[in-house]
Amino acid sequence: MPSTQASITTGVQHHQLLNDFKLLYQTLDESSIARLDQVYASGVKFKDPVHDIEGVVALQDYLSAQAEGLTECRFEYLDELIGDNSAYIKWIMRFRHEKLGNRLISVRGVSHLHFNDKIDFHEDVYDMGAMLYDQIPVLGRVTRWLKARLAR
Numbered sequence: 001m002p003s004t005q006a007s008i009t010t011g012v013q014h015h016q017l018l019n020d021f022k023l024l025y026q027t028l029d030e031s032s033i034a035r036l037d038q039v040y041a042s043g044v045k046f047k048d049p050v051h052d053i054e055g056v057v058a059l060q061d062y063l064s065a066q067a068e069g070l071t072e073c074r075f076e077y078l079d080e081l082i083g084d085n086s087a088y089i090k091w092i093m094r095f096r097h098e099k100l101g102n103r104l105i106s107v108r109g110v111s112h113l114h115f116n117d118k119i120d121f122h123e124d125v126y127d128m129g130a131m132l133y134d135q136i137p138v139l140g141r142v143t144r145w146l147k148a149r150l151a152r
Helices: 001-028 030-034 055-066 137-151
Strands: 040-047 052-054 071-084 086-097 105-115 119-126
Touching: 001 071, 001 105, 030 055, 040 055, 052 055, 052 105, 055 071
Parallel strands: 040 119
Antiparallel strands: 040 052, 071 086, 086 105, 105 119
16 A cells, blocks of 8 residues: 555654754754754744744744853653644753853743644744743742732
């Protein structure tokens, strides 16, 4: 059955693409950012809670700018759900940034990916409070106080 074989081959290719994606982000640095075109289509659309970016070059520029001041950034992958042309990957990002006191910060999130030969859509969903607001001294106290009030 040729269609079954083609389907199996495509499934293997998609799993390999996702493994390559995870390896690329496992330790995010200039070297991995330079290789984004290995997994992303040239016209990729990328979204996160703050940005909406189009194109692999723009994505490389964005991630390079975000990496400035990082002393460490790595991802731990917790779970994934893979469909025919899409996937959801749950992760924890652990990073240290000079402007945030260089202490280890952990943020949980999910990436939604759509792909054919390469990834053409990538959306990250994560808690901006845990990533940034909670890390700023005055603002962090306010957000923690609000969270405690809402938890009652």
